[in-house]
Amino acid sequence: MMREFVITSIKDERILFQLNACLDGELTEEWGERTLRFDNEIGKGVIRNIGFDWGVSLLDCDVTFYKDVKLVFKTTSVSPIEFVFISKGSFKYGQDDSEEYLDLEQFQNIILSPKRYAKKTFLFPAGKDLKVNFIRILRKDYLKKKNNNVTYLNDLLLSVFNDAEGNEPYSHGGSFNLKIADEVKALEKVHDNGMMRTLSLEGRIYLILSLQLLEHHNFEMSESLPESLTKEDIKKIHRLSEYILDNISGPLSVDILSTESGLSPKKLQLGFKVLYSKTVNEYIRQLKLEISRDYLKTTNLSVSEIVYEVGIKSRSYFSKIFTEAYGILPTDYRKQLKVSKSTT
Structure with missing residues (x-):
């Protein structure tokens, strides 16, 4: 109320x-x-x-x-x-x-x-x-x-x-x-x-x-400051976040995303800072980790297959950033999930 x-x-x-x-x-x-x-x-x-x-x-x-x-x-x-x-x-x-x-x-x-x-x-x-x-x-x-x-x-x-x-x-x-x-x-x-x-x-x-x-x-005066974004710029960033999700396994460099959105690399970085408090690369990496964690939890895909699905270059790098983010290796995370399921 x-x-x-x-x-x-x-x-x-x-x-x-x-x-x-x-x-x-x-x-x-x-x-x-x-x-x-x-x-x-x-x-x-x-x-x-x-x-x-x-x-x-x-x-x-x-x-x-x-x-x-x-x-x-x-x-x-x-x-x-x-x-x-x-x-x-x-x-x-x-x-x-x-x-x-x-x-x-x-x-x-x-x-x-x-x-x-x-x-x-x-x-x-x-x-x-x-x-x-x-x-x-x-x-x-x-x-x-x-x-x-x-x-x-x-x-x-x-x-x-x-x-x-x-x-x-x-x-x-x-x-x-x-x-x-x-x-x-x-x-x-x-x-x-x-x-x-x-x-x-x-x-x-x-x-x-x-x-x-x-x-x-x-x-x-229809001019913009270097540190400013318009509402239209914000809409483009929102649309771009959907594009990233749909193309998570493909190349997602700042230059590619800049071309896709029509925003300059500087505007692109500023937009992600405003909306997500992250750089473009930090945002993409976090999204890849969240999707991979979901795959580990809900599918039978191997770790190597998951690495391919989220577009990460190597399994060792994936294990490194996954552990940094969640405090556990991806293989151990999956084992932990299986143990918790068997005890419920």
């Missing part, structure tokens, strides 16, 4: 307070950071928030919910512009009670600016680890900043910043970018105390924000 939580404020401290009322956790504050920790039947995780000058703040979440959660922001104030980046997991976003939701995915550059009075809704799936940070900008406050330079933004994003009353909704689900992911990871590793910590966090937040703005600009 889905749990629904309603937030009625855009102010950072009120959001954490209301979330704590829903999640029944522990809320603490140190060096201007508010941290909410919870671990109960709803789920477990840490949500932290820190605000800076000129209406910029960070809301950072590392959570796992045990039930589907619907988080609804129902306010009368103009919502902040939110620059969203998901380091792990995925969730959905919608406005009002529409049945249409946007899928927000791992490593995707996302910008959200809901219409004033609209209900902003996030759907978080049960049982999935989620790491996501929201850089939130209150546009009226930010426009008071000296040298804010928003006029250098492209026309589309400039209109979002200048929409002081929140009359026009906007959402951007852009490219998939590992450079931003690396900077977010560095943000998580800031362990300084006091003033040094605050300055480090603020500096990294502005760096991440600048990368997200650059991705948005290039996306709108």
